[in-house]
Amino acid sequence: MGKLNVTVLRYLTREDFRVLTAIEMGMKNHELVPGPLAAAIANLKTGGVHKLLKELCKHKLLSYERGKKYDGYRLTNTGYDYLALKSLTLRGSVSSFGNQIGIGKESNIYVVADEEGTPICLKLHRLGRTCFRNVKSKRDYHGRRHKASWLYLSRISATREFAYMSALYDRGFPVPRPIDFNRHCVLMELVNGWPMTQVHELLDVPQVYDDLMNLIVRLGNSGVIHGDFNEFNLMLTDDGKPILIDFPQMMSTAHENAQFFFDRDVTCVREMFRRKFGYESEDYPKFSDLVREDDLDAEVHCTGYGFTKEMEQDLLQEYGMIDEVENAEEETNDEPPTLVPAEIDECRRQLENEVSYSESKPTQQKSDDAIRRYIESCTQ
Numbered sequence: 001m002g003k004l005n006v007t008v009l010r011y012l013t014r015e016d017f018r019v020l021t022a023i024e025m026g027m028k029n030h031e032l033v034p035g036p037l038a039a040a041i042a043n044l045k046t047g048g049v050h051k052l053l054k055e056l057c058k059h060k061l062l063s064y065e066r067g068k069k070y071d072g073y074r075l076t077n078t079g080y081d082y083l084a085l086k087s088l089t090l091r092g093s094v095s096s097f098g099n100q101i102g103i104g105k106e107s108n109i110y111v112v113a114d115e116e117g118t119p120i121c122l123k124l125h126r127l128g129r130t131c132f133r134n135v136k137s138k139r140d141y142h143g144r145r146h147k148a149s150w151l152y153l154s155r156i157s158a159t160r161e162f163a164y165m166s167a168l169y170d171r172g173f174p175v176p177r178p179i180d181f182n183r184h185c186v187l188m189e190l191v192n193g194w195p196m197t198q199v200h201e202l203l204d205v206p207q208v209y210d211d212l213m214n215l216i217v218r219l220g221n222s223g224v225i226h227g228d229f230n231e232f233n234l235m236l237t238d239d240g241k242p243i244l245i246d247f248p249q250m251m252s253t254a255h256e257n258a259q260f261f262f263d264r265d266v267t268c269v270r271e272m273f274r275r276k277f278g279y280e281s282e283d284y285p286k287f288s289d290l291v292r293e294d295d296l297d298a299e300v301h302c303t304g305y306g307f308t309k310e311m312e313q314d315l316l317q318e319y320g321m322i323d324e325v326e327n328a329e330e331e332t333n334d335e336p337p338t339l340v341p342a343e344i345d346e347c348r349r350q351l352e353n354e355v356s357y358s359e360s361k362p363t364q365q366k367s368d369d370a371i372r373r374y375i376e377s378c379t380q
């Protein structure tokens with residue numbers, strides 16, 4: 001965890017916001033977005049895109065990079081954080097920012113507050129950045145394949161987490177209440193409890209053991225496996241009730257690797273109880289005991305999150321849950337993207353969608369300042 005570059009974001013004008021969003025749209029198909037493509041997508045009436053791009057680089061929301069064959073702009077972490085936090089702020093889900101409270105394997109966790117001032121939890125998904133693993137490629141507008149980017153992976157990770165958390169919460173599972181999500185950010189209830197990693201004593205060890213095993217079985221009977229059921233992803237309330245967190249890697253019990261991950265989750269609990277509490281029991285669930293009672297796994301795929309099988313593949317691969325699929329063709333960045341009218345039209349349409357909501361709101365100087373102060377003060 002390094003210190004965040006201290007950035008001096010001034011208030012972003014609607015043109016800045018448009019240009020920043022144009023780079024995001026361009027990055028759906030290219031690792032780097034060359035200036036002319038950015039200009040075509042942003043479609044500013046006044047022109048002057050290049051000056052704005054330079055300014056956004058100065059404020060570290062964008063960076064200008066040299067690719068193997070062509071140069072272009074990309075969003076930085078800060079730029080992506082900014083876009084997501086701006087959306088969440090505009091729709092009133094967040095109104096102030098607090099401190100970082102946790103760092104996970106693939107995320108940073110912060111306390112923020114909603115409009116009533118209630119503390120809530122913000123999880124920023126950060127995938128595929130530190131080590132650029134060989135992610136399954138996907139086709140772009142040109143019919144070429146390129147590596148799935150951190151932007152794409154972090155976004156589908158957050159989407160998948162929100163989808164699972166919602167389906168679980170609706171069924172009364174002990175999980176945080178999901179509040180909202182945008183891009184790579186998830187907002188959820190702040191759990192009032194202790195991370196299991198910090199718990200070294202329990203009033204009723206066998207009871208908590210049973211609660212956890214019953215939770216694994218109840219998930220299984222609903223058609224899902226958590227897949228990372230360990231003390232880092234379990235919290236305990238003051239009255240000793242477990243709460244499960246961290247869902248992007250969950251999978252269906254119908255998945256070909258399901259039994260492996262079910263057994264691994266069960267073994268994790270047994271190991272943890274042996275190690276921490278000297279407790280061993282011959283009583284533990286088997287995959288073959290599961291009785292399908294619900295289709296939570298299917299629901300996550302049909303509830304309008306736009307989640308495809310291909311996305312699931314890419315993500316589970318990134319989480320190391322499934323083997324990497326051989327890349328049919330290598331990543332590109334060999335030729336500068338040409339200006340394909342269909343691509344530009346599609347990007348412009350998405351851009352208008354993004355900015356029209358923000359432009360329909362009164363000037364948001366106050367909330368932009370809050371986001372700026374937050375980004376300045378936090379570490380990532």
Ligand code: ADP
Pocket residue numbers: 101102103104105106107108109121123176188189190191192195232233245246247
């Ligand atoms: P990762 O996917 O990176 O492992 P997690 O969702 O497991 O991220 O969160 C990392 C840590 O942040 C957790 O171990 C926990 O201590 C804390 N945390 C996460 N979500 C919450 C929450 N809703 N309330 C309180 N603390 C949380």
Ligand code: MG
Pocket residue numbers: 104105232233246
């Ligand atoms: Mg975790």
